[in-house]
Each structure stands twice: as C-alpha cells, then as structure tokens.
Amino acid sequence: MRQTELGGTGLEITPVGFGAWAIGGGGWEFGWGPQREDEAIAAIHRALELGVNWIDTAAAYGFGRSERTVGRALAGLDRRPYVFTKCSLLDDGTGRVRHSLDRDSILREAEASLQRLGVDAIDLYQIHWPIPDEDIEQGWAAMAELKERGLVRHIGVSNFDVKQLRRIQEIAPVATLQPPYSLIDRDAEAEILPFARHDNIGVIVYSPMGSGLLTGAITRERLAAMAEDDWRKTDPRFTEPQLSRHLALADRLRRVADRHGVTPGAVAVAWTLRNPAVSGAITGFRRPDQVDPILAAADLRLTDQDIAEMTA
Numbered sequence: 001m002r003q004t005e006l007g008g009t010g011l012e013i014t015p016v017g018f019g020a021w022a023i024g025g026g027g028w029e030f031g032w033g034p035q036r037e038d039e040a041i042a043a044i045h046r047a048l049e050l051g052v053n054w055i056d057t058a059a060a061y062g063f064g065r066s067e068r069t070v071g072r073a074l075a076g077l078d079r080r081p082y083v084f085t086k087c088s089l090l091d092d093g094t095g096r097v098r099h100s101l102d103r104d105s106i107l108r109e110a111e112a113s114l115q116r117l118g119v120d121a122i123d124l125y126q127i128h129w130p131i132p133d134e135d136i137e138q139g140w141a142a143m144a145e146l147k148e149r150g151l152v153r154h155i156g157v158s159n160f161d162v163k164q165l166r167r168i169q170e171i172a173p174v175a176t177l178q179p180p181y182s183l184i185d186r187d188a189e190a191e192i193l194p195f196a197r198h199d200n201i202g203v204i205v206y207s208p209m210g211s212g213l214l215t216g217a218i219t220r221e222r223l224a225a226m227a228e229d230d231w232r233k234t235d236p237r238f239t240e241p242q243l244s245r246h247l248a249l250a251d252r253l254r255r256v257a258d259r260h261g262v263t264p265g266a267v268a269v270a271w272t273l274r275n276p277a278v279s280g281a282i283t284g285f286r287r288p289d290q291v292d293p294i295l296a297a298a299d300l301r302l303t304d305q306d307i308a309e310m311t312a
Contacts, residue, residue, distance in 0.1 A: 001014040001015065001018070001051040001052070001295070001298045001299070002014070002015065002298065002299070003015075003053070004279050004280070005201070005202075005279070006124075006175075006176060006202035006204070006246065006279045006280065007175055007176055007196075007200050007201050007202025007204055008112050008173075008175065008200045008202070008278065009056075009124070009154045009175050009176065011082060011123065011124075011154070011202075012053075013053060013082065013204075013279060013280050014051060014052050014053050014054065014280065014298065015133060015280055015281065015297070015298040016042060016052060016269060016280065016281055016283050016294065016295055016298050017052060017054040017055065017056055017204065017275050017280050017281070017282050017283065018043075018047045018048075018052050018054070018055040018056070018081075018282075018283070018285060019056050019206065019272075019282035019283055019284035019285070020040075020044075020055055020056060020058075020061060020066045020067075020069070020070055020284070020286045021057075021066065021206075021284055022055035022285075022286050022287060023035050023037075023040035023043075023062075023065075023066050023069050023070075023284075023285075023286055024057075024059070024060075024061030024062025024065050024066035024069075025062050025065055025066075026227055026229035026230065027062070027095060027229060028060075028062060028063055028091070028095045028096075028097075028229075029096045029097050029231070030060075030097070030231045031062065031229050031230065031231060032227075032230050032231070032232075032286070033226060033227030033229055033230040034227060035062075035260075035286060036057050037069050037072070037135060037295075039186060039286060039287045039288070040069050040073070040156070040287075041072060041073040042287070042288040043285040043286060043287055043288045043290065043291055044070065044073040044074075044285075045073060045288070046285075046288040046291045046292070047285065047291050047295070048081060050291065050292065050295055051233060051295075052081065052295070053081045053280065054081050054082040054083075054084060054123075054280070055070055055081055055083055055084065056084040056085070056178075056204065056206075056282045057070050057083070057084070057085045057086075057117075058085055058086035058087075058089070058128055059085065059086065059087055059089070059109055059112065059116075060086070060089035060090075060128060060276055063091045063095075064112070064116055067085060067113055067116035067117050067208070068116045068193040070083065070116075070117060070267060071116050071117045071118040071119075074117070074118065074119075075118055075184075080119075081223075082123040082124065083117055083119055083123050083124075084122070084123060084124040084125075084126065084204075085113050085117065085122055085124075085125060085126070086125070086126040086127065086128040086158060086178075087106050087110065087113070087126070087127060087128060088100060088101055088105075088106065088109075088127050088128045088129055088131070089110040089126065089128050089129065090101070090105070090109075098111070099132060099142055100127060100135075101130075101131070101132065101133040101135035101136060101138055101139030101142075102135065102138065103125065103138055103139070103140075103141065103142040103145075104119070106139055106143065106146070107142060107145070107146065109290075110122070110125065110146050110151055110152065110255075111151075112219075113125075114151065121150060121151055121152060121153055122151065122152040122153065123152075123153050123154065124152070124153070124154045124155070124156055124175070124176060125143060125146060125147075125152035125154070125155055126155070126156045126157055126158050126176065126178060126312075127139055127143065127157045127158065127160075128158050128159070129155075129158065129159050130157070130159060130160050130161075130164050133164070136160075136164055136167060136168055137167065137168065137171060140155075140157075140168040140172065141171055141172075143155040143169060143172070144172035151255070154175040154176065154180075155172070155174070155175055156174060156175045156176030156177060156178065156201075156202070157174060157176075157177060157178070158177070158178035158179070158206070159178070159179065160242050161179075161191070161192065162179065162191045162192060162195045165177070165199075165201075165209065169199075174199075174201055175201070175202060176201060176202040176203070176204065177192065177196050177201050177203050177204075178203075178204050178205070178206055178282070179192050179193075179203070179205060179206070180205070180206055180207050181193075181205035181206075181207075181208060181272050181275075181278070182205075182207055182208050182209065182210045182214065182268060182271075182272060183210070183214060183249060183268060183271055183310060183311070184210040184213060184214065184237065184246060184249070185207070185210070186277060188205070189275070193275055193277040193278070194277065196274060196277050197277035202279050203209075203277050203278050203279055203280075204278075204279060204280040204281065204282055205272050205278055205280075205281050205282065206281075206282045208268055208269045208271075208272040208281040208282070208283065209265045209268045209269060209283065209284075209294075210237065210268070211232060211235075211237070213228050213237060213238070213246045213247075213249075213250060214246070214249065214250050214253055214264060214265060214267075214268035215250070215263070215264055215265035215268070216228075216250050216253065216254050216257070216263060216264035217265075217267065218238075218250065219247075220243070223238055248308070250264055251267055252309055252310055253267045253310060254310070255309065256302070256306045256309055256310060259304065259306070260300060260306075262293070262296045262297075262300060263293040263294070263296070265283075265293065265294050265297075266293060266294055266295075266296040266297040266300055267297070267300065267302070267306070267310070268297075269281050269283055269294060269297035270297040270300035270301075270302055271310065273297065273298075274302065274307075281297070
C-alpha cells in the first residue's frame with residue numbers, strides 16, 4: 001500500500017490502519033460482545049501481511065484486553081508496525097468508564113500500556129476524551145512530560161474541538177487528531193478538519209464505516225441477534241428512526257461498490273480518505289476474513305458520479 005506522512009510526525013502510514021476497539025471484547029460499557037483472541041491475533045497478522053503498518057488501540061478497550069491482545073500479536077515479529085494507543089478512560093469498578101486527566105493517573109496509564117503492549121516506547125499516545133474539560137491542560141502537560149522522558153514518541157488527542165486544541169497548543173504542539181468521520185457523521189468537516197490541515201496536525205479518523213452500519217452486513221435481524229453487551233444494541237444510530245436512513249445509505253454504497261468490484265465498507269472508508277486533511281482511517285477487524293475486502297479502500301478512486309450517488 002501507498003503511504004503518507006502523518007502531519008508533521010515524520011511517520012509514514014498506510015491509508016488504512018488496524019483498529020483494535022472491537023477486539024477488546026465485551027463485558028464493559030462500550031464492548032462489542034464476545035471476542036476470540038486467536039481470531040483477533042490472526043486478523044492482526046493478516047493486516048500486517050497485506051502491508052498495514054499501524055495499529056490503533058486504547059487502554060479502555062476491554063480495560064486492557066485489547067492492548068494485551070495487540071502485544072501478543074506483535075511478540076516475536078521481526079518488524080513491528082507503529083503502535084498507537086490512548087489514555088484517560090478508566091474502569092470505575094463496575095465495567096463502566098470514568099474519566100481522568102490527572103497527571104499521575106496518565107503517567108500510571110502509560111506505564112501499564114507499555115507493559116501490556118510489550119514495547120519500549122509508544123509511537124503515538126493520545127488523550128482519549130477531553131473530559132473533564134477543566135483538566136485538559138493538566139492532562140496535556142503530562143503527555144508532554146511522557147514525550148520528554150522518551151516513553152512516547154508523539155502525542156495527540158481524540159475527540160477534541162478547535163477551542164480545546166488551541167488551549168493545549170499553548171503547552172505543547174499537537175501532533176495528531178482522531179475525530180469520528182464518516183458519511184453518517186460529517187461534523188468534522190465544518191471546523192476540525194480545516195483547522196487540522198491548516199496547522200499540519202495529522203488526522204486519523206475513526207468509525208469511517210459508522211461502526212459497521214455502512215459495511216452492508218448490518219440488518220435488523222443481525223441487530224436483534226447481537227450480544228446484549230454489544231454497545232450498538234441501544235445506540236441511537238442503530239435504532240429507529242436513524243436506522244432506516246443508515247440502511248438506505250448502505251444500499252446506495254452497495255450500488256457504487258458493485259461498479260468497482262469492492263464492498264460497501266471499502267467505499268465508505270475510501271470516501272473519508274478523499275478529504276485532504278485525512279492521512280488515515282481506522283478500520284476495525286475481528287477476524288482475518290474481514291481484512292482483505294476493506295483494505296481495497298486504500299487504492300479505490302471514487303468518481304464524481306459515485307460521490308453524488310452516495311450523498312444524494
């Protein structure tokens with residue numbers, strides 16, 4: 001796959017990266033239901049075999065399970081991919097998340113992530129959510145401290161708005177930004193993406209397939225059969241009245257996909273990569289058979305006719 005520089009980091013990344021949210025499994029507030037670790041590791045290996053050179057995970061995904069799985073998948077490899085992870089979401093003891101941007105908490109999280117991932121430094125460390133807002137300066141100062149100590153190579157944020165970015169830029173440069181972005185969620189186009197492009201902040205977008213809604217695989221029957229601890233079961237995007245609109249959009253993507261000989265999910269990801277501010281898209285895989293069809297997005301060139309049909 002081709003590669004592009006991630007902002008001013010000097011990291012050359014593939015357009016599609018391996019998203020490790022779902023392999024955190026179920027049993028926590030934003031889990032995806034049961035997950036087999038052997039299948040997750042096989043999916044990681046398949047993605048790397050096809051050229052993917054970065055993995056995005058977080059300590060919150062299964063409260064350490066995702067990071068441990070990534071660490072096991074990378075153990076013994078002659079050449080590992082870039083590893084990106086995130087902090088600031090903690091287990092409250094009941095399987096739900098609590099937010100902390102306390103300096104000492106972030107330093108402890110970094111140490112724990114390094115151990116689970118089995119790396120000597122994290123290539124990109126990100127604040128997961130800017131909550132609580134009044135503590136983002138403290139949290140960002142802790143991130144800069146980690147970089148100065150060499151425990152992380154680059155620091156970025158996820159889910160920050162422009163005002164919050166400007167506030168923390170006074171402390172240390174923001175290398176990357178991770179916003180949600182898809183045909184279902186285009187809010188980032190208004191301010192976030194133009195700001196990031198102007199300031200040369202590298203952007204990797206998450207949920208480019210709308211957490212599965214745009215893959216063409218979601219049906220009402222499949223939703224009804226989802227595990228009870230799959231967060232999508234009760235999310236407004238997966239329930240009416242939004243569900244019907246999103247399934248209709250997935251049908252339009254399928255028509256475009258058929259013309260190109262790819263899947264609707266690949267079309268959805270390719271659409272996000274058309275934005276000049278976007279360096280890469282995080283795509284989630286839970287099994288090795290899911291990898292090949294989506295990676296077609298890296299080289300898919302959508303036409304004006306395709307775009308008009310999808311956004312009609």
